[in-house]
Amino acid sequence: MSIERPWLAHYPEGVPAQIDVDEFPSIPSVLESAIRTYRDRPAFSNMGKAITYGELDTLSSHFAAYLLGELGLKKGDRVAIMLPNCLQHPVATFGILRAGLTVVNTNPMYTARELKHQLVDSGTSVVLVLDNFGDVVEKVLADTQVRKVITTGLGDMLGFPKGPVVNFVLKHLKKMVPEYHIDGAIRFRDALSAGSKHKLPSVNINPEDTAFLQYTGGTTGVAKGAMLTHRNLVANMQQAAAWIGTVIRYGEETIITALPLYHIFALTANNLVFMKFGGKNVLITNPRDMPGFVKELKRQPFTAITGVNTLFNGLLNTPGFDEIDFSPLRMTLGGGMAVQRAVADRWQKVTGVTLVEAYGLTETSPAACINPMDLVEYNGAIGLPIPSTDACIKDESGRMVGAGEVGELCIKGPQVMKGYWQRPEETAKAIDADGWLHTGDMARMDEQGFFYIVDRKKDMILVSGFNVYPNEIEDVIAMMPGVLEVAAVGVPDEKAGEAVKVVIVKKDPGLTEDMVKAHARENLTGYKQPKIIEFRDELPKTNVGKILRRELRD
Structure with a gap:
């Protein structure tokens, strides 16, 4: 059946109807092009330390050479990254891809149960983990096929004296690094050093090779790995670059990357698209520390920022945000969850820049629709294809x-x-x-x-741009012996868009809200944990006994 494309008549001037999918055969070829053109420009910065495209070239090729030369990994093997936004993240990502391997992006906040599922399902061979989460990896290691663990501290790439100070503060003062021991683990810096002794062989990377196994929940509640190929991601980079290229300038951009690089939005929109433009990604490790985040924004003139509604709302409500110099800002892109009109209107008033809403999915690498960059004000649409x-x-x-x-x-x-x-x-x-x-x-x-x-259509709950699947929450709560029946639904939440609510029928009258919350903390990442717990005598059901989540929502 032929399809009408009314949107093409409303494309902003300069945006083509089609992109050249074949300009770059793989993600490493995009990187190599950026290195040739922007070798001395900063590519990534974190906590005040920057690395140039030339340094990214050296470090990522050392990591690739370590994986192939020292560990003997074979094309297509899976390597998991369990890091927040820090300089190690892009170095490892591009190293894995240059070696012809597949990146398994892992949320560092995962509980042992969630991590084990992902490592086992993906058949991951190697894990790179931040010390803060090493104890979680230690717990599940024996039940996985992982044969090597690479560990790193948050300060390890920040240089002297800053790096050792950051590591000391996190471990000894903030007590954020639990004790753990993993036999045969190697430090990230030692892996880079070992890799520097090997020549990186030329690896034949096919556009159809899987670059990322990007895990996303399913209606079944079990996280599934979306196979995103080099072609998928290069295509989406080209599509987004063509769309925002009307306002973005080559070699002149600084983008604030507060969304985690393990999330598909920041992975493509910030990491890949801005690499093509020779931009600098300012990595924010802990955007939840809003006062610290605002301080960073004051220090660092920026031209672009991406985020989810909750992030923009949080910034707008943080003292000092309205004192930032927004004159260099050219682009604000919101996605991951619905942008609220009130937030968009206030953002425009404070920054002078329209908050442009986009729509995508993990399965579409992610961008599918984006509003025109010359949008005068928020329009409530997810945009044009x-x-x-x-x-x-x-x-x-x-x-x-x-x-x-x-x-x-x-x-x-x-x-x-x-x-x-x-x-x-x-x-x-x-x-x-x-x-x-x-x-x-x-x-x-x-x-x-x-x-x-x-x-x-689905019962999926969207918390701050992250998918939460009711089945998974219900499975976890149902593990409690005191629970007879449970249903999980999303309820409106001013900060997160939606929050998880569970409705429970007790088997044990002694079951309390605190007991449920403690069990959830042990088994579910923060954003999946129920915020509201309600006890009822029975749950609404269909005549075949299916729980009516919609009724509980309404």
Whole structure:
């Protein structure tokens, strides 16, 4: 069936309908191009220490040479990164990719249960972990195929005297580094040093090779690895670069990267897109420390920032934010969760720059729709499909519906994942026979081709831009012997957009809210933990006994 593309008539001037997917065969070729052009420009900075594109070249090739030469990894082997935003993150990411291996991005806040699932499911061979989370890796190691652990301290790449001071403060004063012991572990710096003794062999990287296994929850509640190829990510980088290229200048950008690099949004929008532009990524390790974050923003003139609604809202409510010099700022991009009009309006008033909303999914590497960069003010839409991307609305029977009608948003383009790792049935459910990815989001399109999210088809809960799957929360709470039945739903939350609420039917009358919260803390990352706990005598169900989450929400 042919598709109408009303959005093309409303593209901003200078944005092409199609991008050149084949300009770069792989992510390392994008990096190498940036190194040739911007060798002496800063590529990444963290806590006041910067590394240039030339230094990134040397360090990442040493890490690649270590993985291949010392550890003998073979093309396609999986290497997990368990780090917050710090200089080690891009060095390791590009090192793994240059070695022809696959990056498994891991949330460093994972509990042992969550981490074990991801390491086992992906068949990860090597893990790079920050000391602060080494004890979690130690707990699960014996149950995985991991054969080497590389450890690092937050200060390890900050130079002298800052690095040792940061490590000392974290361990001894803030007590943020628990004791752990892993046999045969090697320090990241020692791995780089060992790698420097090997010549990096030339590795043949195919555009269809899997660059990242990017884990995302499923309606089944079990996190699945979306296989994102080099072509997927290069395509999305090209698409986003063509879109924002009307306001972004080569070799002149500084982007604030407060969203974690292990999240698909920052991985592509900040790390890859701004590498193409020869930009500098300012890595914020702990954006939750809002006063510290604002201090950093005052020190560092910046031209671009990406974030989720909660981040922008938090900044706007932090004293001193309105005193920052916003004159260099050209771009603010919001995604990961719905941007609220009140936040967008206030952002524009304080900074003088429109907060442009974008929409994407892990499965689309992530960008699918972005609002025009010349948008005068917030419009409530998720934007127009970006170059080389088709979008449509399908009804329950899979038929495309016209403008104004509500149905499921479906996406097609070179950024759509290869599929879910070792889950062909799940892949077939997500991508139909015609190649359309079904997003699970209910939306409508207007006459001009702008798309609007109406509701989510799935019961997924969106906390500060992170997907939380009710099934996973329910499985964890149901592990408690005092719980008879449990249902998890999302409820509106002023700060996070949505928060997790659990409704429990007790088996043990002695079960308390505190007991549930303590159990959740042990088994669930912070953003997945229930904020509201309610006890009831029974849960609403269908005649076949399925719990009616919608009723609990309403």
